[in-house]
Amino acid sequence: MRRILASALAVCSAAAVLLHGPTAQAAAQVDGYVWAYQPSVASYTAASGYERNSTGGAVVITRSSTGVYSVRFAGMAVSGGVAHVRPYGSGNTAICTIASWLPVGVDEVVSVRCFSAAGVAADSYFVAHFTNRTAAYGTFSYLWAHDPYSATPYTPSTAYSYDSTGGSPLAWRQSQGVYMVQMPTVDAHYPVDNNDGHYQITAYGTTAVRCEVHGENDETPTPIGIFCVDAFGNPADTRFSLSYSRGVNVLGTTTARGNAYFRHSWGDPASYWAEGFWNTGGTPTIAYLGVGRYRVTFPGLSIPYGYAQSGSRGDPSTYCATAYWGSNAVTVNCYNNVTDAYADSDFTVTITS
Secondary structure, three states: OOOOOOOOOOOOOHHHOOOOOOOOOOOOOOEEEEEEOOOOOOEEEOOOOOEEEOOOOOEEEEEEEOOEEEEEEOOOOOOOOEEEEEEEOOOOOOEEEEEEEEEEOOEEEEEEEEEOOOOOEOOOOEEEEEEOOOOOOOEEEEEEEOOOOOOOOEOOOHHHOEEOOOOOOEEEEEEOOEEEEEOHHHHHHOOOOOOOOEEEEEEEOOOOEEEEEEEEOOOOOOEEEEEEEEOOOOEOOOEEEEEEEEOOOOOOOOOOOOEEEEEOOOOOHHHOEEEEEEOOOOOOEEEEEEOOEEEEEOOOOOOOOOEEEEEEEOOOOEEEEEEEEOOOEEEEEEEEOOOOOEOOOOEEEEEEO
């Protein structure tokens, strides 16, 4: 296996955000991802093989100060779309957020902020991606939840949302740091196979906040619970971006190369099973490496380089990140969001080319 280095009652105005104001969804469709592997270097062109730019251009990462990065996808300038980031690496308890994404000249620039587990700006390895694709296969949805205070269900900014069913998602605040979202793509799979899709969520802003998907209520329309906390595990209000993909990868470009949702019986770490998955080679398997550490293998999969990411699912006290990945396996680490110690957790994981 190739191993590589390691979530008020007023709607926010467009002037209050870092993104451009709402514009029509761009006609051009682009996508890209990157593994940021030189966290302390001022600027470099990603050239590890673990990067993608659908236009064929370079992916350049610039560090302007401690924990402050921009990821520039050359030639990919579009309006709308969605961006995500996750810290990367074995034992890495950093927090990374998206501060903005927007076209700059002919390029698409994704701004990233990273912090230590204590919430202080810190350099970190990370993985990030951007896409404005419509689904080539399966079902695909994303949104930017722009109002962190509305207790009334609202439609997220249409400039930064997409749903392959043609429906409109909803989002609202249930309590501090706790949000509910409805996505028509998820509703479309209820009650069969609704666990087979993959979620990714990223807090949006310049403060140290983590968000994870808790899970869906067993009803339709299907409310999806989101939990967001600060560096000390306290509930924290925030904007966030959220994506859901089923039968298609996280970029919305190809058939899913592999994703899985693993659950376990609490108190029994030997009891993990695939609650849902999408993998043409069959059911993914899991090896328990120790408290909060797992290796997921996708049978029949062989991906050179590629992109992988993971997250906690079903447990508001944990967060998860990718430790490393190879051609058909991803190692996932999960932590307690108060102590930052390794902690067993349900989680989701995906790998794609």
